[in-house]
Amino acid sequence: MATLRVPATVPNPSEDADALHQAFAGWGTDENMIITILGHRNAAQRNLIRQAYAEKYGEDLLKSLNDELSQDFLRAITIWILDPTERDALLVNEAVKKWSPTNHVLIEIACARTSTELFRVKQAYHSKYKRSVEEDVAAHAKGSLRKLLVPLISVYRYEGPEVNISVAESEAKILHEMIESKSYEDEELIRILTTRSKTQLAVTFDQYNQTFETSFEKDLEGVAEGHDFVSALWAVACCLVSPNVYFEKILRLSIHRLGTDEEALTRVVATRAEVDMEMIKETYFKKNNTTLVHDVQGDTSGDYKATLLALIAGSDA
Amino acid sequence: MATLRVPATVPNPSEDADALHQAFAGWGTDENMIITILGHRNAAQRNLIRQAYAEKYGEDLLKSLNDELSQDFLRAITIWILDPTERDALLVNEAVKKWSPTNHVLIEIACARTSTELFRVKQAYHSKYKRSVEEDVAAHAKGSLRKLLVPLISVYRYEGPEVNISVAESEAKILHEMIESKSYEDEELIRILTTRSKTQLAVTFDQYNQTFETSFEKDLEGVAEGHDFVSALWAVACCLVSPNVYFEKILRLSIHRLGTDEEALTRVVATRAEVDMEMIKETYFKKNNTTLVHDVQGDTSGDYKATLLALIAGSDA
Numbered sequence: 001m002a003t004l005r006v007p008a009t010v011p012n013p014s015e016d017a018d019a020l021h022q023a024f025a026g027w028g029t030d031e032n033m034i035i036t037i038l039g040h041r042n043a044a045q046r047n048l049i050r051q052a053y054a055e056k057y058g059e060d061l062l063k064s065l066n067d068e069l070s071q072d073f074l075r076a077i078t079i080w081i082l083d084p085t086e087r088d089a090l091l092v093n094e095a096v097k098k099w100s101p102t103n104h105v106l107i108e109i110a111c112a113r114t115s116t117e118l119f120r121v122k123q124a125y126h127s128k129y130k131r132s133v134e135e136d137v138a139a140h141a142k143g144s145l146r147k148l149l150v151p152l153i154s155v156y157r158y159e160g161p162e163v164n165i166s167v168a169e170s171e172a173k174i175l176h177e178m179i180e181s182k183s184y185e186d187e188e189l190i191r192i193l194t195t196r197s198k199t200q201l202a203v204t205f206d207q208y209n210q211t212f213e214t215s216f217e218k219d220l221e222g223v224a225e226g227h228d229f230v231s232a233l234w235a236v237a238c239c240l241v242s243p244n245v246y247f248e249k250i251l252r253l254s255i256h257r258l259g260t261d262e263e264a265l266t267r268v269v270a271t272r273a274e275v276d277m278e279m280i281k282e283t284y285f286k287k288n289n290t291t292l293v294h295d296v297q298g299d300t301s302g303d304y305k306a307t308l309l310a311l312i313a314g315s316d317a
Numbered sequence: 318m319a320t321l322r323v324p325a326t327v328p329n330p331s332e333d334a335d336a337l338h339q340a341f342a343g344w345g346t347d348e349n350m351i352i353t354i355l356g357h358r359n360a361a362q363r364n365l366i367r368q369a370y371a372e373k374y375g376e377d378l379l380k381s382l383n384d385e386l387s388q389d390f391l392r393a394i395t396i397w398i399l400d401p402t403e404r405d406a407l408l409v410n411e412a413v414k415k416w417s418p419t420n421h422v423l424i425e426i427a428c429a430r431t432s433t434e435l436f437r438v439k440q441a442y443h444s445k446y447k448r449s450v451e452e453d454v455a456a457h458a459k460g461s462l463r464k465l466l467v468p469l470i471s472v473y474r475y476e477g478p479e480v481n482i483s484v485a486e487s488e489a490k491i492l493h494e495m496i497e498s499k500s501y502e503d504e505e506l507i508r509i510l511t512t513r514s515k516t517q518l519a520v521t522f523d524q525y526n527q528t529f530e531t532s533f534e535k536d537l538e539g540v541a542e543g544h545d546f547v548s549a550l551w552a553v554a555c556c557l558v559s560p561n562v563y564f565e566k567i568l569r570l571s572i573h574r575l576g577t578d579e580e581a582l583t584r585v586v587a588t589r590a591e592v593d594m595e596m597i598k599e600t601y602f603k604k605n606n607t608t609l610v611h612d613v614q615g616d617t618s619g620d621y622k623a624t625l626l627a628l629i630a631g632s633d634a
Contacts, residue, residue, distance in 0.1 A: 119436065122473045132475040134468075135512035146504070150512075151451075154471035156439045158449040187463070195452035195467075 001278035003314030006042055013048035017056055029068045031303040038081055039310030043274060046081045072262045072304040079270040089124040092133055099140045101228045104235040106137065110152040111239035115159050144185040144229055151194035158197040172207035179219045184230050193236050202241050247272055248283040251292060255299045273311040318595035320631030323359055330365035334373055346385045348620040355398055356627030360591060363398045389579045389621040396587040406441040409450055416457045418545045421552040423454060427469040428556035432476050461502040461546055468511035475514040485517065489524035496536045501547050510553050519558050564589055565600040568609060572616045590628040
């Protein structure tokens with residue numbers, strides 16, 4: 001469930017555009033107004049506000065925000081107001097340009113979106129960057145990471161409810177053999193993770209659990225420290241089957257490490273507030289014995305903090 | 318250009334459905350009527366006839382045809398009247414079930430369709446077979462053929478006109494190095510063929526031509542005999558950049574080998590009659606000093622021959 005809260009009565013997009021224009025006027029900027037409006041509108045409403053703003057004031061709202069805001073607050077508002085498809089295309093492009101084998105953004109977008117959402121991101125990428133996601137990722141990734149990331153970002157996974165139990169049993173065994181023999185880069189392991197439906201994989205991981213009395217994700221997590229490829233495999237397995245577990249960990253690390261990782265914090269909040277942030281918050285509470293809202297309050301400040309809290313407060317508000 | 322000829326005035330779909338029903342009535346079957354109607358209707362018109370037939374007679378036209386016709390004639394009419402997307406999904410499924418490393422149907426569908434067409438085939442495959450093309454191909458293909466076919470069938474290629482000349486220059490060199498060192502299964506060669514846009518690849522192959530005074534496709538063809546993987550690479554390169562060259566060769570071999578290969582002949586005619594069969598015929602004439610129509614006339618017979626000729630005659634009619 002989403003944490004985004006939209007007021008019962010939403011002003012029309014033209015009124016919101018006027019209020020934002022007013023917030024930018026004069027010497028100071030009315031940051032509260034910006035957060036109150038944009039932090040409480042859904043993707044469709046934000047798109048309409050951007051359209052209305054461009055029509056009335058002849059400038060992209062993103063450009064105006066860029067002139068008025070700065071640093072983490074600017075990044076959070078910018079990433080948030082983009083249409084989810086456009087935002088993902090931008091995140092993919094940033095990940096490609098600042099290539100790092102420890103960056104899991106591509107995995108998030110390939111695995112924690114629906115097949116249709118991923119396809120639309122690829123269409124948006126074509127329109128904006130005049131290349132395909134596949135060619136850009138394939139040209140940057142190297143070695144075994146390429147063998148994992150390219151099929152992951154390419155596949156159009158089946159999303160129906162059908163599962164094949166005997167396939168799940170045999171593939172759970174293959175996964176376990178690969179873990180036992182530390183053959184993490186094995187083709188069969190990659191084939192299973194990059195082509196099977198999420199529902200099928202959930203059953204395969206269940207079979208793994210029942211047969212070997214341990215979890216596939218935990219078996220990966222146990223050896224992921226300092227091992228970029230296994231860490232990527234863990235991210236894949238979690239994003240596909242239990243994204244709340246994955247995103248909880250990213251949030252926890254972004255807050256608890258020395259110096260907040262604002263990039264990760266902002267990305268997870270902006271991409272999940274309209275999707276499953278309530279569930280991520282529940283997982284966070286179970287793992288940390290404290291609420292995400294409390295930790296974000298303690299770890300961030302100013303307008304950036306206010307923006308994040310507007311998006312994640314949800315039923316805590 | 319297509320060879321399919323649709324009459325200037327087309328009966329409405331309900332009239333066509335009635336005429337077909339009439340052709341099935343009584344003791345004999347009026348094969349001429351079936352060919353006259355179905356051999357001269359485009360994909361949209363054939364879909365409407367199937368709809369009208371199902372509504373009026375409570376049976377799928379495919380089922381009725383299956384009861385009345387047989388062998389090559391049945392196969393040709395059946396494959397032809399399917400919607401191109403549905404037909405490709407069926408061809409993919411057949412190729413997966415009767416797996417053979419020398420079967421190039423998957424390559425045709427992955428490379429000689431537009432990106433949107435390929436995506437729709439994958440959607441149709443989900444609906445019909447309750448699995449993804451990717452998982453079925455990955456589960457059947459082995460070794461280096463898997464490394465080629467899975468990305469080929471997965472990729473959503475960019476289709477805009479933009480090309481990057483310096484990328485074309487450097488990738489032409491990579492391709493040439495791989496050919497020179499016989500490293501046909503090299504990852505970089507596979508990366509280039511499976512991710513770059515067709516327009517970009519056309520320029521890369523041009524650069525190859527200019528720099529090395531030989532053609533990439535011909536360099537592959539020269540060593541393809543008896544080498545399944547190189548033969549697959551040749552099919553990929555041709556289907557992407559010069560499908561007329563590829564399909565001419567498939568037609569030539571299907572006709573000229575001892576005993577006609579009706580499966581290939583039927584497939585190429587059914588899948589290209591509405592696309593580029595005029596161009597394939599021109600290429601055929603240049604290569605063989607005889608027309609495709611002449612050779613099909615000499616090599617086939619009966620209603621099967623009449624069906625193929627209805628579809629390929631085009632401006633020769």
